Amino acid sequence: MEIYILRHGTTEWNKIHKIQGTTDTPLDETGKMMAEATGKAFSEKGVHFDRIYSSPLKRALVTTKLVTGREDIITDERLRELDFGFQEGRIVEEMIEKGMLFKYFKTDPARYDEEAAGSGSAETLTALIERAASFMKEVVEKLPPETERILISAHGACNKALLMYIRNEKDLSRFWGAGLQPNCGVDIVTYDFEKCSYQLKSSNNTFYPEGLSKNISKLL
Numbered sequence: 001m002e003i004y005i006l007r008h009g010t011t012e013w014n015k016i017h018k019i020q021g022t023t024d025t026p027l028d029e030t031g032k033m034m035a036e037a038t039g040k041a042f043s044e045k046g047v048h049f050d051r052i053y054s055s056p057l058k059r060a061l062v063t064t065k066l067v068t069g070r071e072d073i074i075t076d077e078r079l080r081e082l083d084f085g086f087q088e089g090r091i092v093e094e095m096i097e098k099g100m101l102f103k104y105f106k107t108d109p110a111r112y113d114e115e116a117a118g119s120g121s122a123e124t125l126t127a128l129i130e131r132a133a134s135f136m137k138e139v140v141e142k143l144p145p146e147t148e149r150i151l152i153s154a155h156g157a158c159n160k161a162l163l164m165y166i167r168n169e170k171d172l173s174r175f176w177g178a179g180l181q182p183n184c185g186v187d188i189v190t191y192d193f194e195k196c197s198y199q200l201k202s203s204n205n206t207f208y209p210e211g212l213s214k215n216i217s218k219l220l
Helices: 029-044 058-068 092-097 109-117 125-138 156-166
Strands: 002-007 051-054 149-154 186-192 197-205
Touching (some): 002 058, 002 156, 125 156, 156 186, 156 197
Parallel strands (some): 002 149, 051 149
Antiparallel strands (some): 002 186
């Protein structure tokens, strides 16, 4: 079975480096164009999904609808983005400058995890990985063996948590793997039902015109 793991399109908060997390922000116009172009590319390549799963947050759910053109989307709370707690709505550069918890998010995920645990409001990466693993075990691995391809549409950190489980990676320092997916980026994974094993085939694929990439403001 092929698994396409998709990150949502851009939002206004992405552009100004404001942390979203569980805040339910909408796609901006660039994000919508990315999703539509990705969907068109999938259609041209004959990519069809037997099942479609999405985070319930609208930036992911609307991306999913624009990419697939379908309404039979299964939302799952376990695919929500990491809850950044008191950091949500703050600007990344300002938090780093002030020495806040977020400064460890990309550079030292293990330290971020420790600090988040004592913050009183921020979800830990360990907790995120646990709920991502729960989704994979209880949903993906329980699919009928004849399932050929599925789509999982979620968020930057959540998708990395899914991949921590897929890669059977226990070291939090390797949380980011091949780096943060670009908006509307796709990682492609295979799952062997008989062997109960995953293989990461490719990372950070994009299927929209290069010109749209110029409108993406790199966050991490």
